[in-house]
Amino acid sequence: MIEIKNLSKTFSGSGNTVEALKNISITIADGDIYGIIGMSGAGKSTLLQLISGDLRPTSGAVFLDDINLTRLSRLRRDRLRLVFGRVPQLSQLMRKRTISENLSAVAMLTQSRKLPPIQTRIQKTLAMVGLPDVGARYPVELSYGECRRVELARAIINSPSILVLDELTANLDEDTIWDILHLLCEINRHGTTIIMATHAKEFVNLLRKRVITLVDGQIWACQRT
Ligand code: ADP
Numbered sequence: 005m006i007e008i009k010n011l012s013k014t015f016s017g018s019g020n021t022v023e024a025l026k027n028i029s030i031t032i033a034d035g036d037i038y039g040i041i042g043m044s045g046a047g048k049s050t051l052l053q054l055i056s057g058d059l060r061p062t063s064g065a066v067f068l069d070d071i072n073l074t075r076l077s078r079l080r081r082d083r084l085r086l087v088f089g090r091v092p093q094l095s096q097l098m099r100k101r102t103i104s105e106n107l108s109a110v111a112m113l114t115q116s117r118k119l120p121p122i123q124t125r126i127q128k129t130l131a132m133v134g135l136p137d138v139g140a141r142y143p144v145e146l147s148y149g150e151c152r153r154v155e156l157a158r159a160i161i162n163s164p165s166i167l168v169l170d171e172l173t174a175n176l177d178e179d180t181i182w183d184i185l186h187l188l189c190e191i192n193r194h195g196t197t198i199i200m201a202t203h204a205k206e207f208v209n210l211l212r213k214r215v216i217t218l219v220d221g222q223i224w225a226c227q228r229t
Contacts, residue, residue: 005031005032005033005034005068005069006030006031006032006055006066006067006068006166006197007030007031007032007066007067008028008029008030008031008032008054008055008064008065008066008067009029009064009065009066009067010027010028010029010063010065011025011027011028011029011051011054011061011063011064011065011066012025012026012027012028012061012062012063012064013025013047013050013054013059013061013062013221014062023221024047024050024221025047025050025051025054025061025221025222026220026221026222027064027222028051028064028221028222028223029064029223030216030223030226032197032199033197034165034195034197035192035195035196035197036197036198036213036214037188037189037192037197037198037199037200037213037214038197038198038199038200038213038214038215038216039200039201039202039205039213039214039215039216040052040199040200040201040202040215040216040218041201041202041203041205041215041216041217041218042217042218042219042224043203043219044203046218046219046220046221047218047220047221048170048201048202048218049093049170049201050221051201051218052090052168052169052170052199052201054066055088055168055199056085056088056090056166056168057073057074057076057081057084057085057088058090060074061074068084068087071084086113086114086162086164087164087166088164088166088167088168089159089160089161089162089164089166089167089168090159090167090168090169090170091152091155091156091158091159091167091169091170091172092170093170093171093174093201095143095151095155096155096158097143097151097154097155097158098143099142099143099144100142101142102139102140102141102142103130103135103138103139103140103141103142103143103146103154104123104126104139104140106143106154106158107125107126107129107130107139107154107157107158107161108122108123108126110158110161110162111125111126111161111162113162114162125161126139126161127139129157129160129161130154130157132157132160132187133153133154133156133157133187134153134183134187135150135153135154135157138150138154148175148176149176149177149180152172152173152176152184153184155172156169156172156184156187160191160196164196165195165196165197166196166197166198166199167188167191167196167197167198167199167200168199168200169188169198169199169200169201170200170201171201171202171203172184172200172202173185173202173204174202174203174204181204188200214226214227215227
């Protein structure tokens with residue numbers, strides 16, 4: 005379970021201060037799908053980065069099963085980060101590496117005798133996102149939508165228990181969005197918690213899950229669709 009308690013984040017720099025999030029409290033149960041919607045600048049990305057430990061809050065805390073993520077030493081935080089699979093808003097694919105190499109860089113973070121070999125995991129994950137044959141290609145050789153699917157593959161390759169997705173479906177055609185949402189439902193059915201920020205309110209509503217609307221860094225509404 006993730007408990008977000010009185011979370012605030014203020015960015016300061018070059019003479020101005022932005023209160024990106026103000027006193028947010030949410031509880032996310034294991035296996036939930038949470039959609040975070042709101043206009044550009046509402047604080048969606050900031051909230052996701054605070055949840056996954058990529059940003060530190062100005063005040064408040066994020067608890068993961070009673071562990072205060074905001075108080076952990078760097079080493080423990082780095083270990084715990086593997087619990088999260090992330091797709092950031094901006095692509096993090098390495099342009100000069102093949103798709104397989106991109107995935108392998110993440111897969112290497114969790115090596116264990118219990119897991120299948122890395123190449124097997126890469127093939128299986130690419131097949132899951134509907135791109136079984138792109139391993140030897142470079143990101144520049146794929147369409148934008150295919151790259152987003154590869155980013156999703158990269159996020160799920162280590163079977164994280166929580167997926168944090170920032171505008172995964174932005175700028176994609178409707179068919180691709182549906183394919184990705186079906187895949188997310190499938191991943192969720194196996195127990196993965198999914199927290200996704202999106203402009204696509206209509207699609208999140210159709211997932212019939214919890215939806216949080218942020219306005220100016222505050223929770224405007226929290227509903228089950
Ligand atoms: P959203 O994802 O909903 O578009 P963001 O979380 O990216 O919103 O941003 C919320 C607010 O915080 C915006 O006003 C944005 O300009 C500001 N902001 C986000 N990141 C930074 C940063 N690193 N430095 C300064 N301001 C930031």
